[in-house]
Amino acid sequence: MSEKSPVIWWVRRELRLADNPVLQNCIETGRPIIPVFILDDVFETYGACPLWRFGLGAAHFAETLNALGSRLIFRKGRASDVLQALCDETGAELVRWGRAYDPEQVKRDTGVKQDLTAKGIDAKSVAAHLIFEPWDVETKTGTFYKVYSPFWRAIKDRHVADLIQAPSALKTPAKWPASEDIAHWKLADPMKRGAAIVARHICVGEEAARDRLDRFLKDAVNTYKSRRDYPGEPATSKLSENLAWGEISARMLWHLGHRAIDEGKHGAEHFVKEVVWREFAYHLIWHTPHIVDQSWREGWEHFPWNEDDTRIDVVAWKTARTGIPFVDAALREMYVTGHMHNRARMVVASYLTKHMMTHWRIGQAWFEDCLIDWDPAANAMGWQWTAGSGPDAAPYFRIFNPVTQLEKFDRDQVYEHRWIAEGLSNPSDTALSYFKAVPKSWGLTPDADYPDPIVALPDGRQRALDAYQNRSF
Template sequence: MSTKPPCILWFRRDLRLADHPALRAAAEGGRPVIPVFIRDHTVDGLGAAPRWRLDRGLEVFAEALEAAGSRLILRAGPALEVLRELVKETGAEAVYWSRLYDPAARERDARVKEGLRDDGLEAKSFPGHLLFEPWTVETGQGGFYKVFTPYWKAVRGRDLPKPCPKPTLHTPDRWPDSEDRADWGLGHAMRRGAAVVAERVAPGEAAANRRFGQFVARRIKDYDTERDMVAEDGTSGMSQYLSLGEVSPLTLWTKSLEAKGKGAETFRKELAWREFAYHLMFHTPHLTDAPWREEWRHFPWNEDERRREVIAWKRGRTGEPLVDAAMREMYVTGRMHNRARMVVASHLCKHLLCHWRIGLRWFEEHLVDWDPANNALGWQWVAGSGPDAAPYFRVFNPETQADRFDPDGDYRKRWIAEGQADPPDTALSFFDAIPEGWAMRPGDSYPERIVGLKEGRERALAAYEETKA
């Protein structure tokens, strides 16, 4: 107990106790800390899988706070209204939070900060979601970076602080009431898929640290070559934890320095790609919903989601085994291998000539590691409409990609049941996860290609040349 006025710590995408600058500052001087999570419009606007994963993360985080002698207060409503009510109930004199950088969060947070300060309260935001605040990385001319390679050169050697340890949390003399997380029903939209994905998701800070410790000890040395092999467990698996802030990027960067060699350097470069995505989203917010390059606003993409090829792509029935395997992996695990994501996106945008926003929204609905900046930049990079994009003529060929990154076909066998006499549980689980209305069965015939690879490539290049002209 403490007689000092409490500080409200508003948690969002920072569900951890270690390396949490806002939490550490809130606990300084022995002040009581009241951890709060608010279900507002940004939470309700999440897709089914991200919202389900958030629910699991909140469950585990609440348990971690209980173990630390604290508790998580849950409230629903507009953030400013909820915080003002909590201030009245608790006598808090300060509200702290970790910064977010997507357009909706920035608009909300600015409104909250202004309102709380008008009330005479201390309202303060802290870093913690990124390694480098977007406004601190500038070109020699003072602008922001639009290409990744010079961005990486600018940040790779920067001095970074050490991760801060977990603080001691003091409790208030009286806790405010909390809503029941179960009543929120955050995971309901996942329906029958929730049980399937739950078997393959381990939420929380402790799970993140275990996974990353194993990665550094066993696999990071080969990360530069193994990370692209879709059938191998060669990646860090940190994307879902970074998405909800169950581990900080500074913690990962620092621990990766314990390993030497090209693999560790490549891993840090991938962390920097995430930073670059946020850098761009901060400086050009339209990245999330409109072509970053103005000249792509009139490209003749199909935007009708009812078309046969779009439905086939969404259901993993395109007739391209690598593409279909990747889509099915997403339904079963809530994740998709990064190399496969590029192939899947290229197939939709180029061979099928469909708008990248269709894919962006589908990923937003189905990925437990959904991230607003990474998702937007990834889709625009592949489509050709984004910054630092590969030339449009670099179309990912699913056949050659499979030959190179799944040479024995293990990934495709793992996720596609049709045509196998004894398909593995991973492939069969897909049929337990998808909507029953799709009427798909393991014994169905595998489909023919909905578009020839040569035909799709030539059609895409013709559309590109016509748009240029």
């Protein structure tokens, strides 16, 4: 291999310079680095919001690289073909990328590796997305974990490698390959008029992510354990948005979280434990990839859930007009901000899968369309946990009551009034912004009457319990 030929850094969901083992691996080759993003069929099938948010992150990262005298090359096409063409054009003999664990990307990456290796190119993935590789955490009998608590106990005292500093310069090639213009891809188009509104709530890029973490660890972490369930309060980190696109590393959250524990900050250990839920989700998706599209426990595939997403009650759920304030507030929060509070996610998922007896896959797909923090592992695990079909799941008969949940966690109606406009003489701007964000074709106006519940809570609960008791598995 020629020492001068470049290494291609295939950039995917790790849009950062700091603590980036893929970039470090490229730097250690001593070669010029060509960062490349490929809009391939995996990215193109992302939901509207993740695709748009990723595009903003990638454009921002291109500017970050420009500031170092480097570039981010944008290409479109089948990943294997694009990478081979780039190797031919630039003489690159090495390709590196951040390892993925979800079945769709694993399949694509396995094919890319085979194709490039067959051409004599040294093609490798590098661990950068997680703190613990899924196969490095095993039970005493050598199998994977199906329950979170023993998973946590297995890793909580492990040594985690130190953080990697961001480089101050990158070696550049003598000649850059041509790049497409990401703006021409129109990644915001599927968002329609919602993009301008969701844009007010996002926090793009590595610096912003780091500020977010520092602010959280300075103040909010102290009350994290006691207040994290209150959706009206700014009690959580909101870092899922940045973790999803790799604008900050999970390892950084682990290390700075531990520093906060050492400083005696209340809530810091609980925060690290939550970060480890993300690790657990990836542990599950790696060992049981069917979690993304089939009920994890096989029997649940036969449960009589509705799978028709055009049904009137499902449309009411998606358009946040179920008549259940906690459910509607949460779904509106997601539509307007691209984020939904964790307790709210559990409540809307429970209402859909239990009171409405509708398949978790319908909710999972809607979240995939609307979340800026969409994550294939956490989303699949969250839905199956709530539906009762997953490992370590909430028992099916434990059905969240969205009325008592709201009374308990939103006693002063802060969250409800933030998101529900109907019936109020002076609704909040956030509540009104939902009506500006949604497509006009939905025909929603804030001065309409607030709907009656599409499913009365006692009836829905009883129907779900009956179906559960009569199940044949």
